Amino acid sequence: MSLAPGSVRDSIVSYLSMIKTDASVKDIQEAVRLSIGGVSPSSVRSYLNLNTPEIFVRVSRGRYRLRDGDSERDGRQITGQPVIEIGKSKLYHSDCFEWLAQQRDCSIHAVVTDPPYGLIEYTKKEQTKLQSGKGGIWRIPPAFDGHQRAPLPRFTVLGDEDRKALYRFFKKLGALVNRVVVPGGNIVVASNPLLSHLVASAMCEAGLERRGSIVRLVQTMRGGDRPKNAHEEFSEVSVLPRSMWEPWVVFRKPLEGRVQDNLRKWKTGGFRRPSDERPFGDVIKSSPTPKREKKIAEHPSLKPQAFLRQLVRGVLPLGEGVVLDPFAGSGSTLAAANALGYESIGVELDQRYVDIARNAMPELSSIKIDPI
DNA sequence: AGCTCTCTGGCGTAGCAGCA
DNA sequence: TGCTGCTACGCCAGAGAGCT
Numbered sequence: 001m002s003l004a005p006g007s008v009r010d011s012i013v014s015y016l017s018m019i020k021t022d023a024s025v026k027d028i029q030e031a032v033r034l035s036i037g038g039v040s041p042s043s044v045r046s047y048l049n050l051n052t053p054e055i056f057v058r059v060s061r062g063r064y065r066l067r068d069g070d071s072e073r074d075g076r077q078i079t080g081q082p083v084i085e086i087g088k089s090k091l092y093h094s095d096c097f098e099w100l101a102q103q104r105d106c107s108i109h110a111v112v113t114d115p116p117y118g119l120i121e122y123t124k125k126e127q128t129k130l131q132s133g134k135g136g137i138w139r140i141p142p143a144f145d146g147h148q149r150a151p152l153p154r155f156t157v158l159g160d161e162d163r164k165a166l167y168r169f170f171k172k173l174g175a176l177v178n179r180v181v182v183p184g185g186n187i188v189v190a191s192n193p194l195l196s197h198l199v200a201s202a203m204c205e206a207g208l209e210r211r212g213s214i215v216r217l218v219q220t221m222r223g224g225d226r227p228k229n230a231h232e233e234f235s236e237v238s239v240l241p242r243s244m245w246e247p248w249v250v251f252r253k254p255l256e257g258r259v260q261d262n263l264r265k266w267k268t269g270g271f272r273r274p275s276d277e278r279p280f281g282d283v284i285k286s287s288p289t290p291k292r293e294k295k296i297a298e299h300p301s302l303k304p305q306a307f308l309r310q311l312v313r314g315v316l317p318l319g320e321g322v323v324l325d326p327f328a329g330s331g332s333t334l335a336a337a338n339a340l341g342y343e344s345i346g347v348e349l350d351q352r353y354v355d356i357a358r359n360a361m362p363e364l365s366s367i368k369i370d371p372i
Numbered sequence: 373a374g375c376t377c378t379c380t381g382g383c384g385t386a387g388c389a390g391c392a
Numbered sequence: 393t394g395c396t397g398c399t400a401c402g403c404c405a406g407a408g409a410g411c412t
């Protein structure tokens with residue numbers, strides 16, 4: 001009998017995580033048999049043994065349990081003190097899902113974040129390859145004009161299962177955020193034209209209201225190409241539209257009463273106008289992230305301060321409250337909030353980006369940007 | 373971006389040695 | 393004697409790289 005790769009592993013892990021204690025090899029074998037059918041007993045024994053101590057702990061002869069979560073293993077914290085505190089900004093080194101699960105209801109007023117898309121691209125393995133500049137699924141755009149370009153994630157490598165995983169990822173995020181954010185709070189999530197519909201439907205299913213998109217007008221390197229192997233024959237064709245914008249999907253936690261009630265009680269329920277005369281608009285002219293900012297914070301998807309500050313300023317209608325970035329990266333959103341005098345919290349899983357954020361946050365927030 | 377080809381490494385399985 | 397620990401091995405999905 002041929003099993004799908006990983007099914008024995010998933011079955012063992014699922015059983016041990018369910019019983020939350022140790023079990024005998026015999027019990028584990030029986031659980032695997034009930035779960036996925038007849039499996040060679042030696043496969044189960046072998047799998048347990050080969051993955052001890054990474055995944056399993058051998059409690060005694062013939063007895064195994066699941067190793068405790070990552071947070072215990074690599075020193076990351078779920079709650080506790082922030083690892084970086086600059087001005088009114090705090091950065092926690094943690095898994096944001098674990099971190100959000102520990103937070104009080106209604107303790108955040110807005111969320112601005114650029115989550116990891118593709119997921120594959122942001123796994124530890126692919127990140128290591130990206131940092132080493134060799135291998136991996138990050139695509140290096142051609143240097144046709146003599147300029148070296150930064151690696152881009154290849155969203156097209158996502159298959160059906162990856163898209164389902166992405167949907168689950170955003171639904172889980174939406175549910176956690178929905179509890180932690182106050183009624184009327186804005187949640188703005190960076191996306192791209194190929195995946196924004198998935199983000200929107202998952203977050204809405206989690207209970208958030210979709211409130212349109214904010215368009216970051218920026219020339220990207222995605223799409224626009226002529227048909228492969230027929231460039232000359234179809235020189236007038238672009239297979240996929242060249243992306244000249246980036247959608248930031250806007251959600252709102254359902255209001256409690258009227259907008260004015262929310263504004264009085266929670267300080268949320270709308271966007272802050274750039275000026276008395278101008279409403280907050282859904283198109284923000286932008287440009288690629290300036291070199292000097294990339295030099296300060298070497299993160300593959302760093303967004304420019306000029307753009308982030310307009311966005312972060314807008315999400316707190318009265319300029320009061322706490323802005324959260326659960327995928328803080330090198331802390332650029334926190335830097336923008338700090339420059340505006342807003343209170344902000346970031347959560348970042350990767351120690352390397354936390355290390356970068358330590359210097360990047362004060363440096364990015366001290367950059368002078370011309371008033372809007 | 374997307375296709376194709378090569379080849380690595382993860383995974384499942386078989387089977388033997390040794391322990392309880 | 394039965395169960396567990398451990399090693400070797402083969403398969404194949406998918407990573408990596410090159411090309412258009």
